[in-house]
Amino acid sequence: MQPHSINSPGHQVTWISRFVRLILQSSLLWFCLAWLLIILLWEFGSYMEWLNPQILPPPSETIPYALSGNISIGFGQQKTGLFEATAITLTRVGTGMLAGLLVSSCLAIMVIELPLLRRLILPIVQSLAPIAPVAWIPFTIAVIGIGSQAAVFIVFMAVLGTMSLSLIAALDGIPAEYLKIARNLGTSRMRMWWYVRLPAITPGAMTAIRMSFFGAWMAVLAGEMAGINSGLGYMIIMAQQMYNMKLVMIGILAIGFIGFIIDRLLLLANAKLLQWIE
Amino acid sequence: MNNVVTHSTGARLEFSNVRKSFGNTVSVEADNLIIEPGSLTVLLGRSGCGKTTLLNLAAGLDFPDQGSVSYDNQVLQGPAPATALIFQTHNLFPWMTAEENVAFPLRNQGMAKADAREHARQYLKQVGLESFSDHKPSQLSGGMRQRIALARTIATKPRLLLLDEPFSALDMQTRRMMQRYLLRVWNDSAATILMITHDLHEALMLADRIALMASSPRGHIAEIMDIELTRPRNPEDPAFRTIQRQLDRFLEHETLLAEHDPSLESTDQKNNPEATRKQQ
Secondary structure, eight states, X not given: OOOOOTTSHHHHHXXXXXXXXXXXXXXXXXXXXXXXXXHHHHHHHHHXXXXXXXXXXXXXXXXXXXXXXXXXXXXXXXXXXXXXXXXXXXXXXXXXXXXXXXXXXXXXXXHHHOHHHHHHHHHHHHHHTTSOGGGHHHHHHHHTOSSXXXXXXXXXXXXXXXXXXXXXXXXXXXXHHHHHHHHHTTOOHHHIIIIIIHHHHHHHHHHHHHHHHHHHHHHHHHHHHHTOSSSHHHHHHHHHHXXXXXXXXXXXXXXXXXXXXXXXXXXXXXXXXXXXXX | OTTOOOOSSOOOEEEEEEEEEETTEEXXXXXXXXXXXXXXXXXXXXXXXSHHHHHHHHHTSSOOSEEEEEETTEXXXXXXXXXXXXXXXXXXXXXXXXXXXXXXXXXXXXXOHHHHHHHHHHHHHHTTOGGXXXXXXXXXXXXXXXXXXXXXXXXXXXXXXEEESTTTTSOHHHHHHHHHHHHHHHHHHOOEEEEXXXXXHHHHHHOSEEEEEEOSSSEEEEEEEEOOOOSSOOTTSHHHHHHHHHHHHHHHHHHHHHHHXXXXXXXXXXXXXXXXXXXX
């Protein structure tokens, strides 16, 4: 059989099918397609008057408003814009998660290094983990108030239990052979943590961080909606109270979009850090 | 492997009235087992008879409830000195490259990073894998990984080498090649080797002595056979085949016992203190 020449129809079919396969495999394409479908259905629903445009303004009104650059609500000191609110919320999530990761890492290290503490710490974190993050909101507002510290504390409490349990489980799950060999090779306690345990638990820790992020993201928004006086959740509640439903929708979409982007970034970091996994 | 740095002698191991239990039952006992310096001893027995427990005791990674394990006449109180371990799997740290894996024990000893890497490359060269120094274990075959594990073993200059079914996950040809590598390391280093295997052929190809382990009423050494076949060994040799049949009969008997007594069924947890601890 003769091979196809570069311009032969057979070659073109192969090239096109490869291109189509590449496009179809692109997650960005599917992301855009999914959102296009939602927007089209939304617009169609408004056009057919299945959706009340006063409550759910159509994309043809919401998108130009989002792109106008003047997305803010409130007056005087209470005035807040989308970007400012997003930055505040992200800072709170970042700070709370970092604090949660630090404290849960310390707890996990103590559980591994001091077997007696395992019996003491495990029941505490096992009790904390099932508490829904939103359950901390009334307590936090009553004790800490309605400032940023309260939001950070809610995030911290949202991630502490689950992240501690995940880290302890990951540390317990390290194949015994790695630890035996490391000990046998004369590894000091510090090097054991840095060069053996830490890389060995990275897959579990990264999954824990991703899962914790969703919890933290939802918790901080709920907190901001329930009384904390700034941030993305606060902006949405204020927009709802002032009947700016376009901003409510933009806020909701921003929550989903930012959550998606951060999850993708965490996945990318995951793939970069875990290239060694078979 | 001519430039392997050698020690004059391997270590001497002695198990004296050793009893080791997990939970309420005695898991394994070894009354008087002496592993002579420079010998290659194989522990042979069915799963669950306590072979790995004995290996852990020899490494000083676990301690007997009764009796003692001595290394050069010193009772072990911690990890045995100048001892290297190789398992069936998980020998290499998968997040490190081949070179980093071999350099790791050298860095543990305080060697400068650049020197450790240079030495690691030399050791990799000795097992013919210098061109794979920047590869992660996931990019290498099972045989290559075990050769790197051997290179790291050479780097630690062990006097005692403890091997827990090191080649059982490999295909037949790679296993034969690794057996030859092991014999070269043993010849060059004069290290004492204590090895677990289920493979009768492997045991006979390698061992000076075979300790046959039985699991009833508890894990214990039933018999020690000195293998006085000349090296290199030939599986076609009638003497080789005779001993192989003897060993086969012993293992068959052990299997029949286990079939009639479910309590002798091997369990991983029985001889896995870590699993027991986590369950608690």
